[in-house]
Amino acid sequence: MPEAAVLDGDLLSTVDSDAGGARVWQRLGAAGVLREQYRRRTATGLVADPGRLGATLRAVDARGDNGVTLSVLVQSASALPILATATGPEFDRVADGECEVALAATDAAAAGSDLTGLGTEVEIGEDVVRVEGAKRWVTTATRAAYFLVLARHRPGRHFTAFTWVLVPADTPGVRVTPAATTLLPGAGIGHVEFSGVRLPPSAVLGRPGRGLALFARHMGTERLAGAQWAxxxxxxxxxxxxxxxxxxxxxxxxxxxxxxxxxxxxxxLVRVRALRALYEALGERVVEDHDLTSGAVLKAAVGLTADDVLSRCARWRGADGFADDGLQLLRAEAAVFGIGGGVTELMLGAVADDAEALLTELRA
Incomplete structure (x- = not known):
């Protein structure tokens, strides 16, 4: 599907070139761009419009701040679609750019790709919801008004043992620590601890046990957005x-x-053009059919393309590439393409699992 027209050139020109992610998000929300990225709102979240989502990411990427673009991507493609299942005013506040939300999935107790091994727990009572645990490497953590927390509500690694909880950042017991990195400063990356956090029952999003199912439903959209940004x-x-x-x-x-x-x-140039053709061909399958294999293909293609292309470009720049704002720094930041949202090797494994169906389609 061809992408939508590039956003109005004046939209982000009113934002200072060195403005942080919060200001960019505010401008996008106030202009209605964030809402226009989605076709409809359903009981299970938002359905993205691939063309409009890609246009937003191109416009933000043009500013040249990878951290800011990462924060817009994660919120637009993962956090907002899940936040849309909330029944309170939180979605409208974030979608209108009034504040930001952070997707707190990567757990301190497990590897990033091991979601079923997470240690953050939620106890769901009749009158109160309790959250204990810690999340790490959370994008927009240092400036978010809300945390979307993936937590365990019962022991075990079963798919139905996990639930999403919406935690306001100013809740007693929530502690945020900036991540110890100089990369992607505009992303507001941090670690979050939840100690003795108490919330009303309305903090639980959807039915208990549907956390991973809801995450999987929208995971492909983030992988599509990653291909668009790459x-x-x-x-x-x-x-x-x-x-x-x-x-x-x-x-x-x-x-x-x-x-x-x-x-x-x-x-x-051929590889980048092929990546664009790939996400244009698979975008509808990802957002409408929630095709996990298509999402894995996109994510793997990004991991195999971005670092190779940027490495070559950085080498051509010679010693200049090692300047404070040189391509070697950009290359290091772009390593997130092969790690965040699923490492490339894991995605290739998922593609291999569905190799027979993919081969049949290629021969049709």
């Missing part, structure tokens, strides 16, 4: 790199005039 980022860097190659000379010839460089650059 395409925007790598194509932007390729354009900047080509300009630099035409200016830099060796022995009286620009690097761009060397055939080996041209061919390697063209190979990068």
């Amino acid at each position: 395409t925007a980022l790598t194509s932007r860097v390729l354009a900047q790199t080509r300009a630099a190659l035409t200016r830099r000379e060796i022995d009286g010839r620009s690097l761009w005039d060397h055939e080996s460089v041209r061919q390697e650059f063209a190979a990068c």
Whole structure:
């Protein structure tokens, strides 16, 4: 499906170039862009519009702050669709840009890809809901007004043992610590502890035991958004790199005039164009059919494409790539494509599991 037109060029021009993620989110919400990313709201959350979601990410990526783009992506593609199942005013506040929400899934007690091994627990009583545990590497944690917390409501690793709980950030017992990293500063990444947290029964989103099912329903949208952002980022860097190659000379010839460089650059361009074609072809399956295999294909393709393309671009920039704002830093930040939301190897395993069906489709 072709993407929607690029957002109005003036939309984010009123936001200072060094403004943080909160200001960008506020502007997108106030302009109605965040709501327009979705086709409809259902009992199980939001259904995204692939074209509009991609246009938003391209516009934000153009500002060149990967942390800010990451925060917009996670909130738009994962957090807001789940928050839409809440019955209170929280969704409207976040969707209108009044405040932000953080998706607190990655647990301190387990590896990021091991959701069923998480240790954060929720006790659901008739009059009170109690939350205990800790989450780590949470995007927008340091500035969120609400945390969407995936917690265990009964022992075991069964799919139905987990529930989403909405925790206001100012609730007694909630403690946020900024993550010890200089990468992606605009993302507001932090670790969150929940100690003796007490909430009303309305804090539980949906029926107890439907947490992982709801997460899986919207996980593909984040993977689609990741492919859209990776395409925007790598194509932007390729354009900047080509300009630099035409200016830099060796022995009286620009690097761009060397055939080996041209061919390697063209190979990068083909890979990025293929990534865009892939997410345009699979977008509808992801948002409408919740096709997990399509989501895994997209996520794996991003992991295999982004680092390779950016590594080559960084190498062409030579020593300049190691400047404080150079491509080596951008490359390090872009490593999130191969880790966040599912490591590339795990995604390839999921693709292999469905290899027979994929091969049948390719031969049809």
